[in-house]
Amino acid sequence: MALATEIAPRRPSSVPLLAGLSPLESEAVDLFVGLAQVVGLPKSIGQIYGLLYISTVPLSLDDIVERLDISKGSASQGLKFLRSTGAVRACDDHDSRCDHYEAETGLRALASGFLKEQIEPRLESGEGRLARLKRLAVAAPAAERDHVVQRVKQLETWHSRAAGLLPLLIRFLGK
Amino acid sequence: MALATEIAPRRPSSVPLLAGLSPLESEAVDLFVGLAQVVGLPKSIGQIYGLLYISTVPLSLDDIVERLDISKGSASQGLKFLRSTGAVRACDDHDSRCDHYEAETGLRALASGFLKEQIEPRLESGEGRLARLKRLAVAAPAAERDHVVQRVKQLETWHSRAAGLLPLLIRFLGK
DNA sequence: GAAACTGTTCAATATTTTTTGAACAGTCGT
DNA sequence: ACGACTGTTCAAAAAATATTGAACAGTTTC
Structure with a gap:
């Protein structure tokens, strides 16, 4: 059963999107964390929204988990909340199996x-x-x-x- | 040194102001506790303001402690905050040594x-x-x-x- | 000036809220 | 139908926040 394709991993898609945040991203994330505090929302929600807000491209749940270094559970819950309030949209990306999200930016x-x-x-x-x-x-x-x-x-x-x-x-x- | 006045307590001033809250007061306090939550303030602050809001007369720190059954520390801190935002006023009551407070009710x-x-x-x-x-x-x-x-x-x-x-x-x- | 009283502060404790991670349910591709 | 993958849920752990209570500083009374 050892086929040639067996171990072909799906993971390393072209851009690794470096784990960890650039200074710009960090600053944006921090800003939204502060904002989240003001309105009484958990930090993780501020982080997620901030990252999506500043990101040039839509991000998947796994991207978010890696870049922010938070648990999948947090990210999933956070996205759920953000979608429910309309702060984040899932944009269907046909090239990928998983959902990608982008920030709604209209005040x-x-x-x-x-x-x-x-x-x-x-x-x-x-x-x-x-x-x-x-x-x-x-x-x-x-x-x-x-x-x-x-x-x-x-x-x-x-x-x-x-x-x-x-x-x-x-x-x-x-x- | 056992004088006749020695044990004369200052405490039981005419109206004991029954410890514990009437149903009306309870309801008012609860309402303000909820309001406090909305704006991200601790419960004790909502309690204190609620009690002062509904009270017919100004209350002292000790009144608040007794009626609400919270610690003196909480009450003191809570009042401090409420005064700092102008939500509560100290009204000087000349008949008593201690300060009495009343709620500012202008929205x-x-x-x-x-x-x-x-x-x-x-x-x-x-x-x-x-x-x-x-x-x-x-x-x-x-x-x-x-x-x-x-x-x-x-x-x-x-x-x-x-x-x-x-x-x-x-x-x-x-x- | 000592005793009684009022109110504040702050370290320890208790409570509430958030985060984690592992189990699970659902999908897709083969 | 199986194995790999995506995302959700929820009980347990961690972190953040509020509350307590005891020590203290300041007043007032006698």
């Missing part, structure tokens, strides 16, 4: 993906919370009632402010 | 405090990062240069968008 798309995915659900669940709170407030002992009812009212205006802000934000960021 | 003040304290510094440090990145980009090998320079340019427009957004945000939220 509007990025922001709206993030807001829809991360903020909107919280606002919605906040609605339920507020309703419950309101019910407790109106039932409060007379001495406090006025005060707490007024506070809850204020929370309600906060909430609707925030809800109204979302679309405005997206508009402002979108070109 | 504008809260938002601008938070943005100034948490976001602005990041934007500023981002400036330096961007400059460094740009230097690396223009020095990149010819094959990549155009691409990476263009990406960095885009980052610069993101940055200025964000910088321009801050005052707008404050305006929008402020009444």
